[in-house]
Structures are given as structure tokens and as C-alpha cells.
Amino acid sequence: MNESRPRGRRPGRADTRSEILAAALTMFSEVGYEKVSLRAIARTADVDPALVHHYFHSKPELFAEAVLSLPLGDPSVVVSALLAGPHDEIGRRAVENLLDIMEMPDARERFSAMLRAAVSESGAQRPLSELLSKEIYSKVAEGLGHTNAKQRGDLAVSVVLGLVLARDILQLQSIGRMSRAQLVRAIGPSMQFYLADHW
Amino acid sequence: MNESRPRGRRPGRADTRSEILAAALTMFSEVGYEKVSLRAIARTADVDPALVHHYFHSKPELFAEAVLSLPLGDPSVVVSALLAGPHDEIGRRAVENLLDIMEMPDARERFSAMLRAAVSESGAQRPLSELLSKEIYSKVAEGLGHTNAKQRGDLAVSVVLGLVLARDILQLQSIGRMSRAQLVRAIGPSMQFYLADHW
DNA sequence: GTCTATATGATGATAGAC
DNA sequence: GTCTATCATCATATAGAC
Numbered sequence: 161m162n163e164s165r166p167r168g169r170r171p172g173r174a175d176t177r178s179e180i181l182a183a184a185l186t187m188f189s190e191v192g193y194e195k196v197s198l199r200a201i202a203r204t205a206d207v208d209p210a211l212v213h214h215y216f217h218s219k220p221e222l223f224a225e226a227v228l229s230l231p232l233g234d235p236s237v238v239v240s241a242l243l244a245g246p247h248d249e250i251g252r253r254a255v256e257n258l259l260d261i262m263e264m265p266d267a268r269e270r271f272s273a274m275l276r277a278a279v280s281e282s283g284a285q286r287p288l289s290e291l292l293s294k295e296i297y298s299k300v301a302e303g304l305g306h307t308n309a310k311q312r313g314d315l316a317v318s319v320v321l322g323l324v325l326a327r328d329i330l331q332l333q334s335i336g337r338m339s340r341a342q343l344v345r346a347i348g349p350s351m352q353f354y355l356a357d358h359w
Numbered sequence: 360m361n362e363s364r365p366r367g368r369r370p371g372r373a374d375t376r377s378e379i380l381a382a383a384l385t386m387f388s389e390v391g392y393e394k395v396s397l398r399a400i401a402r403t404a405d406v407d408p409a410l411v412h413h414y415f416h417s418k419p420e421l422f423a424e425a426v427l428s429l430p431l432g433d434p435s436v437v438v439s440a441l442l443a444g445p446h447d448e449i450g451r452r453a454v455e456n457l458l459d460i461m462e463m464p465d466a467r468e469r470f471s472a473m474l475r476a477a478v479s480e481s482g483a484q485r486p487l488s489e490l491l492s493k494e495i496y497s498k499v500a501e502g503l504g505h506t507n508a509k510q511r512g513d514l515a516v517s518v519v520l521g522l523v524l525a526r527d528i529l530q531l532q533s534i535g536r537m538s539r540a541q542l543v544r545a546i547g548p549s550m551q552f553y554l555a556d557h558w
Numbered sequence: 559g560t561c562t563a564t565a566t567g568a569t570g571a572t573a574g575a576c
Numbered sequence: 577g578t579c580t581a582t583c584a585t586c587a588t589a590t591a592g593a594c
Contacts, residue, residue, distance in 0.1 A: 279391070279474075279475055279524070279528055293531065308533075311545075313533075314531040314532075315525075315545055315546075317531065318521035318524065318531075318534065322517035322521025323517055325478070326516060326520065329478055330478075332492065332517075335513045350552065
């Protein structure tokens with residue numbers, strides 16, 4: 161019934177369905193959509209491959225349920241919160257908010273899986289960048305009165321995706337080792353520049 | 360002999376080998392490594408599938424020859440050139456240099472193909488980020504005397520890859536429409552901040 | 559709910575005729 | 577150089593026994 165399970169790596173033994181979902185999220189985020197087989201997911205979850213089809217009809221549906229069944233927070237709330245605070249620190253607060261979201265359970269795995277899928281699906285599927293740009297960052301830039309809000313929003317998206325890409329997918333070590341405070345200090349100014357500064 | 364053809368779909372007819380290489384680069388950059396089949400490449404090149412194996416032994420070898428047979432410029436030359444100029448404009452010049460390289464024949468397709476491959480290969484293959492970080496941007500930050508040169512270099516890499524990702528892979532329209540001058544003005548300050556500024 | 563068996567198709571790769 | 581034919585392997589997906 162899709163109750164709130166203790167996601168990530170479950171220590172004890174949950175029900176089969178949850179096992180599959182957890183294994184799917186892990187593998188989609190680490191290996192990517194195309195390259196992962198349902199057999200491999202079943203093997204990781206230690207269940208029979210046929211059960212994957214039994215619970216989830218197809219691979220796309222499994223992906224949708226395992227990684228897209230979000231809410232990673234309400235976008236409009238984020239926009240309001242950012243615009244409510246001091247505008248000369250909006251970049252810093254945007255990064256802090258992003259890192260907050262990425263620290264939610266499974267969030268980094270889901271970001272990685274979505275980005276990997278968006279990259280390998282050749283433009284067809286890009287819920288991540290669409291969401292980030294249209295629902296959040298472009299709205300913030302628009303709220304600040306910029307005429308090129310869409311452009312600014314997309315640049316902010318490139319910062320976010322560049323971070324996920326470098327840290328969680330390509331696993332550049334020196335970025336992975338940066339603390340939250342370091343990331344805010346490093347990336348905050350870029351976000352501030354893209355979203356708010358005059359140029 | 361791999362002369363500078365008018366890329367995309369070539370109108371005239373070159374020799375078979377070049378046809379295959381051109382089709383492979385196009386499809387690797389647009390569809391990604393895993394998802395592209397040798398049959399599909401052969402179909403695009405309008406040749407028999409067996410010829411792909413005849414000229415290039417395997418899929419990895421075809422990928423290597425079609426997209427990795429670079430030189431996209433000598434990294435050490437880039438580093439020297441950047442460090443030789445005024446340090447308070449090194450970010451702007453780094454972006455200009457990057458855009459210069461990306462305007463070379465096939466460069467954008469090759470960047471896209473390499474990034475797509477790096478993403479779908481799950482860490483195994485990342486010549487792009489390694490090259491950019493170790494050979495160029497970390498060296499620049501190091502040349503400027505920073506102790507956290509590696510970290511700065513990797514952040515600069517995240518900017519570059521974020522741009523390629525947003526513009527050439529996810530095809531965010533408002534970034535794709537930005538002129539060279541606009542990109543320099545927008546991204547230059549971020550590069551300056553990461554590579555040179557004190558923080 | 560779980561698993562065996564299997565249908566169906568696509569893939570990378572090879573051998574060999576012309 | 578070019579193509580036909582084929583192999584072995586893997587994939588997603590389904591039907592049905594227990």
C-alpha cells in the first residue's frame with residue numbers, strides 16, 4: 161500500500177515490493193536507465209525476475225514509481241521563500257535550499273537517476289530540467305523583475321545540474337568532499353549572479 | 360581522408376568509411392553510446408551493417424575513432440595562454456577559449472558524445488572531466504597560487520559540463536539562443552570566481 | 559505470492575560467398 | 577569491398593503451474 165518505508169538501504173527485511181523499489185532506485189541512479197536490466201534489479205533485490213513484472217507492469221512504470229514518485233518539496237513554496245528573503249542573498253539561500261532538498265531521503269539517488277535518464281533519453285524525457293527551470297529558477301528571476309528571466313533560470317539550472325553531474329555522477333572527488341558550508345560559499349555567488357545581479 | 364565535410368547530413372557522397380564515422384559521431388552525440396546500435400549507425404550511413412565491423416572491429420573501437428580521435432587543442436597551450444594574460448580577466452578568457460574550441464569542426468558533437476558516454480558508463484569512462492580538470496582548469500588554479508586548486512578546477516569543470524549539458528544535450532532553448540558574447544558575459548564571472556577569486 | 563518456462567525480438571559479432 | 581546468413585547472448589514481457 162506504499163506506506164512510508166525507511167528507504168535507502170533497508171537493514172531488515174521489508175516486503176518484496178519495497179525491496180524491488182529500493183533496488184531499482186539504487187541501480188537506476190548508479191547505472192542508468194538503459195543499462196540496467198530488470199534481471200539485474202531483481203538480482204539486487206534478491207527476488208525472482210518475474211516478480212518485477214508482476215508488481216510493476218513494465219520498465220518505464222518501475223522507473224516512474226521508483227524515482228519519479230516524488231514530492232521533493234513544493235516548487236511554489238521554494239519560490240516564495242526565496243523571494244521573501246533579502247534579495248542580495250538570494251543566491252546563497254537558493255543553494256542552501258537546494259542542498260536541503262538533496263539531503264532528503266533518496267533525493268540524491270533520485271536526482272542522479274533523473275539526470276542519467278534525461279541524458280540517455282535524448283531530450284524526450286527531461287522532467288528534471290523542466291521542473292527546475294520553469295517551476296523554480298525562472299520564476300525567481302521573474303519575481304526579481306528581470307526581463308531575461310527564462311535565460312537566467314536556465315543558467316541557474318546549468319549550475320544545479322553541473323553540480324549533480326560533477327559530484328554524484330562523475331564523482332569528482334574534490335567536489336564530493338566539500339562540506340555544505342563550502343558548497344554554499346563556492347556556488348552561492350554564481351547563483352546570485354545568474355538570478356539577481358545586473359549584467 | 361576525413362576532410363572537413365559540411366557536417367550533419369552530408370549531401371554529396373564520400374567514401375564508405377567516412378560515411379560510417381560521420382553517422383557514428385552524429386548518433387553517439389544525439390542518442391548516446393548504449394542506446395545506439397551498430398545497425399542503426401549503418402542505416403544512417405546507408406551502408407551494410409557488416410561493413411561497420413569490417414572497418415572498425417567493435418563498438419568501442421568505433422566510438423574511439425569517431426569521437427575520441429581528437430586533438431581539440433593542446434591543453435598545456437591553453438593553460439599557458441590563460442596564465443600569460445591578465446589574471447583579473449582569466450575567467451572571461453577561459454570561457455572565450457572554451458567557446459573557441461567548441462566552434463571547431465565536430466567539437467560540440469564530440470563533447471556531447473563524450474559527456475553522454477561518461478554519464479552512461481557509470482564512472483568507468485570519464486576522459487572528458489579528467490582531461491578538463493587535471494590538464495586544464497586545476498592547472499590554471501594552481502598557476503594562480505591557490506592551495507585548493509583541485510577543488511577550484513573541478514568547480515570550473517562543473518561549469519563547462521553544465522553548459523554542454525544544458526545547451527547541447529538537454530537543449531534548453533534560452534541557452535541555445537545565447538550568442539557568444541552573451542555566454543562570455545554570463546559565464547565568465549563564474550569562471551573568474553572559481554578559478555581566481557578569493558573565497 | 560512466487561517461480562518455471564518460454565515467446566519474441568534486438569543486439570554485437572563472425573564466417574564466408576561474390 | 578560488399579553483402580548474405582547466421583551465431584550466441586541478452587533484453588522485455590507473458591502464460592501458467594504450484
